[in-house]
Amino acid sequence: xxxxxxxxxLLEALRCLPGxxxxxxxxxxxxxxxxxxxxxxxxxxxxxxxxxxxxxxGQCRMLxxxxxxxxxxAPRRDASTVCVVESPADVIAVExxxxxxxxxxxxxxxxxxxxxxxxxxxxxxxxxxxxxxxxVQELIIATSATVEGEATAGYLASLAHQRNIQPTRIAHGxxxxxxxxxxxxxxxxxxxxxxxSLRED
Amino acid sequence: MANPTRVxxxxxxxxxxxxxxxxxxxxxxxxxxxxxxGLVARGARRPKSPLRALLxxxxxxxxxxxxxxxxxxxxxxxxxxxxxxxxxxGLAAGFYANELLIRLLERRDPHPLLFAHYSxxxxxxxxxxxxxxxxxxxxxxxxxxxxxxxxxxxxxxDHAPLDEDQNYEYQLERGVVPVAMEIGGLVFKGSVxxxxxxxxxxxxxxxxxxxxxxxxTLDYYLEGRELKTRKVYTAMLSxxxxxx
Numbered sequence: 001x002x003x004x005x006x007x008x009x010l011l012e013a014l015r016c017l018p019g020x021x022x023x024x025x026x027x028x029x030x031x032x033x034x035x036x037x038x039x040x041x042x043x044x045x046x047x048x049x050x051x052x053x054x055x056x057x058g059q060c061r062m063l064x065x066x067x068x069x070x071x072x073x074a075p076r077r078d079a080s081t082v083c084v085v086e087s088p089a090d091v092i093a094v095e096x097x098x099x100x101x102x103x104x105x106x107x108x109x110x111x112x113x114x115x116x117x118x119x120x121x122x123x124x125x126x127x128x129x130x131x132x133x134x135x136v137q138e139l140i141i142a143t144s145a146t147v148e149g150e151a152t153a154g155y156l157a158s159l160a161h162q163r164n165i166q167p168t169r170i171a172h173g174x175x176x177x178x179x180x181x182x183x184x185x186x187x188x189x190x191x192x193x194x195x196x197s198l199r200e201d
Numbered sequence: 202m203a204n205p206t207r208v209x210x211x212x213x214x215x216x217x218x219x220x221x222x223x224x225x226x227x228x229x230x231x232x233x234x235x236x237x238x239g240l241v242a243r244g245a246r247r248p249k250s251p252l253r254a255l256l257x258x259x260x261x262x263x264x265x266x267x268x269x270x271x272x273x274x275x276x277x278x279x280x281x282x283x284x285x286x287x288x289x290x291g292l293a294a295g296f297y298a299n300e301l302l303i304r305l306l307e308r309r310d311p312h313p314l315l316f317a318h319y320s321x322x323x324x325x326x327x328x329x330x331x332x333x334x335x336x337x338x339x340x341x342x343x344x345x346x347x348x349x350x351x352x353x354x355x356x357x358x359d360h361a362p363l364d365e366d367q368n369y370e371y372q373l374e375r376g377v378v379p380v381a382m383e384i385g386g387l388v389f390k391g392s393v394x395x396x397x398x399x400x401x402x403x404x405x406x407x408x409x410x411x412x413x414x415x416x417x418t419l420d421y422y423l424e425g426r427e428l429k430t431r432k433v434y435t436a437m438l439s440x441x442x443x444x445x
Contacts, residue, residue, distance in 0.1 A: 018223065019223055111433065111437075113293065113296040113297075113300070113429060113430040113433040113434065114217050114296055114299060114300055114303070114429060114430060115219075115429065116429035116432070116433065117433070118432065118433035118436045118437065119433075119436050119437060120436060146257060147257055147258050147259065147287075147292065147295075147296075150287075150288070150292060151292050151293065151296070154288055154289045154292065155437050158289075184251065184254040184255070184280075185280060185283070186254055186260070186280075186284060187254060189283065
């Protein structure tokens with residue numbers, strides 16, 4: 001390919017981003033060099049600062065540039081409820097649902113016995129320390145609906161159980177606007193086994 | 202194996218999945234007619250792909266695939282039954298069985314009988330009180346299907362049936378031979394070996410002996426490769442309440 005060495009380096013560097021193949025990398029590079037030199041400089045500065053300053057929250061392991069993230073340090077959130085998720089993107093997803101006002105814990109992965117990822121590899125001691133502190137009353141387990149997510153949930157539930165903390169698992173069910181006919185049978189069977197009573201108290 | 206192959210509607214269990222590229226999945230699959238195979242499921246990780254709910258371990262499937270060489274492409278997958286829901290110890294045991302198959306089966310060696318044993322095992326793992334016996338039966342069947350049968354029913358020395366009260370030593374790749382001593386590495390009473398051979402797991406002594414015997418034998422055929430699921434399982438159990 002007839003790229004200059006610098007251009008070649010740039011193209012290869014861009015390809016570390018998700019969804020960027022050779023073609024997209026070339027479009028991005030040409031755009032930056034032809035029309036967006038200012039934008040490119042802003043990008044460099046923002047990236048530099050973010051990479052230097054963003055680390056994990058000391059309490060929940062969410063990405064944060066402060067020792068405690070904005071969620072853990074918000075005064076009006078309920079610290080007695082901790083929602084365990086697999087990744088920072090999951091925190092944003094739950095936040096976007098606007099239905100939760102507690103704290104989080106980000107696992108940065110899940111138990112995957114066949115890949116050799118066990119409790120030690122996940123670094124669960126931070127979560128255990130949090131549960132040992134005594135202010136957690138409920139542990140909401142929001143790991144993914146895969147067999148690995150299920151294994152993780154079972155393990156976390158036993159950790160919570162040992163400490164007299166109520167473990168709960170988010171419900172699996174029919175998506176809104178979904179017709180039963182088109183829901184896959186595994187999801188539907190979970191939806192039926194986790195059904196809710198409609199009787200008013 | 203360079204010839205293109207096309208297989209239609211073969212029963213299958215997914216043993217393991219891995220992310221592949223942006224939206225695809227790499228699968229280890231166990232089938233009766235083609236044994237263990239590696240498949241690529243293109244687009245299976247797209248948000249709306251119907252395959253996402255199907256391509257999971259412990260879901261009974263029929264699948265079609267085509268391709269040449271070691272890695273073929275999944276064409277179609279359908280669920281054939283309700284599947285088994287495994288939890289906690291049952292789930293951990295399921296991962297363990299999957300790892301055994303991945304480590305010990307050569308790709309594309311047909312194993313129809315072992316497939317039936319594996320399907321039966323999953324049913325057992327859904328019932329906590331049957332996990333241990335289910336695993337032992339499966340391990341014994343796995344060794345037999347691989348051609349490494351334990352040969353516990355008779356003495357390897359003179360092919361005489363075992364004497365219930367005699368002590369025997371188990372020797373790898375040979376079988377059991379009578380010995381005078383009562384304790385030692387792999388010395389068991391004839392009655393215990395006969396119970397293992399018959400798959401009679403009512404006695405605790407039999408279950409313990411079988412676990413020791415099978416672990417030793419499997420480790421030998423794993424040729425020093427550590428089972429990751431065993432390590433993770435131990436770590437998981439060690440922080441459990443001692444209720445079991």
